[in-house]
Amino acid sequence: MTTVVNVWLAEHPLPGYLDPIKKLAAGFEAAHPGYRIEVTGYGFRELPAEVARAAGQGRPPDLAEYYATATRLALDTRGPSGEPLFVPIERAVAGRGEILGERVVLGDLEPAVRGYYTYAGELAAAPMTATTAVLLGNTAMLEAAGVTAMPRTWGELESACAATGSPATWANHGWLIQQAVAGQGGLLTDHDNGRSGRAEKVTLDSAELLAYATWWQGLHERGHYLDTGTPEDWGGTLRAFTEQRAAFTIASSVVAGMVARACSEAGFEAVACPLPYNEAAPRAGHLVSGQAFWLTAGLPRDRADGALAFLQYLLDARNVAGWHRAAGFLPVTGASVELLEREGWYDRHPIHRAATDQLRAADGSPAALGAIAGDLAGIQDRLTDAMAGVLRGADPGTRLAAATVSAQRLLDAHNDDCARGLTPRRLAVK
Known part of the structure; x- marks a missing residue:
């Protein structure tokens, strides 16, 4: 029996923008034959409205990728019961070191990136796409x-x-x-x-x-x-x-x-x-901008774990580095930065180094993290x-x-x- 995880991605008007993520979804499926990742793209400006509409009909996606400035909007989106639609990622992981064999790497997120999506002491969403x-x-x-x-x-x-x-x-x-x-x-x-x-x-x-x-x-x-x-x-x-x-x-x-x-x-x-x-x-x-994945609350255990495992797969250092090389977004984990350094990527492309240096120099204060409003x-x-x-x-x-x-x-x-x-x-x- 195949478990389907519905993932709604925030799309940008760039040729082949979602192709690398779709390729990663196929890689996850090959590693986890019991799972299928169903990827759907929506314009990043339209996605919150599409999610709210689907939630009102009782069929929200399992994972939804919201633009950074919509963080408060994601926190305030409600399901049919009136409860918050999304559960904080960190709460759903519940201290586990691996999920479906995928190592949990949320603790390796770059501090400025992790800090942006932390609310009430919990990591609320998992970012793969970041920029400054x-x-x-x-x-x-x-x-x-x-x-x-x-x-x-x-x-x-x-x-x-x-x-x-x-x-x-x-x-x-x-x-x-x-x-x-x-x-x-x-x-x-x-x-x-x-x-x-x-x-x-x-x-x-x-x-x-x-x-x-x-x-x-x-x-x-x-x-x-x-x-x-x-x-x-x-x-x-x-x-x-x-x-x-x-x-x-x-x-x-x-x-x-x-x-x-x-x-x-x-x-x-x-x-x-x-x-x-x-x-x-x-x-x-x-501060950072970009996008992060939000997990719908109350999913059956197999779908929730499939979604969480897929997130860890996306955040594997090799995959984050590949996303950076393909699309230009910041490497969001320490391991991915180290991998790019070892490969000599920054020596060959020094234009990309300044962004990571800037975020690492931030003091982690509410000012530097930016507003959630x-x-x-x-x-x-x-x-x-x-x-x-x-x-x-x-x-x-x-x-x-x-x-x-x-x-x-x-x-x-x-x-x-x-x-x-x-x-x-x-x-x-x-």
Whole structure:
């Protein structure tokens, strides 16, 4: 008799994105003939709504892969009984060292990655796919200007732009704004960024956010930041960098290798380093994004163990390293990083080293881990809208105060649904 484990994956619009995971599913089936892994892909923005719909009909998947910013949404999604749909992964493992012969490797997750998905003292979800943001620089421009090292601080970045005569550029996106807040030790919400309890108050006009908005506005006014004119314009800012209209850009680490190849084809080398920090503030570190697997509660023992064993198989060092090489996502376990080091991968592809170095330098505080909050997608949108106004010359304090009021309404609406025992009505993912 075959036990079927239904796995819903968060898909991205990239050619063959799910192919490596489907291949791993086939490998697991070969090692475990009594199991079949049924893989279904949904767009990462649509998946929470699909899960909520299926749960309401009493047929949720056994494993569902939620985008990182939807972590609170996953925690608050309810099954037909009104109880939480998902059980924390760590609770389901229940201290076992192996499951169906697969060694449990959750304890080897990189600390920043494990920390992001830890809530109420338990690992809530198992991440295989992780990314962070890094600074990329044009080595030809730097060398021509006599700049001998990548900038490590906000001030050094501005000085390097002045020396090269070329601006920096990056997308106006809520996730990158969160990175700037985290780097200074700032919080977006109360209750330790929503990590010691449900976030109830959001603050988008904190000292850390005001410092960043003011610096960014000044950088733009002095001609050292290139605004492409479109919020969330990742593509436009990366093109400006590869076309050598900007000396620096900030990119998700998952595309760093792709950008490096494009730069090489354009005749110059790109180099990566951790995000620059505010030299006037204490350093905390930067957070991860990506996706993690959530386990449906109340599954029959054979399906639950099959799902948990499949997760350990995915997190085997060889498979994590392969996922990194194939798709560019961060290696999420210590063993996978060590394997890539032994293979000489980072020596051949140094563009990938900065992201892991950055996460390992984080202090593990609630600030560095990032916020878990209801309707974080909407909150990020409010940040983006506020910063668009700031870049057009608006007063940072006024715009961020208004954004706080608007974001608080979103958070309150999410929490009100949860207080009534409902899955939140807004299932947005950003």
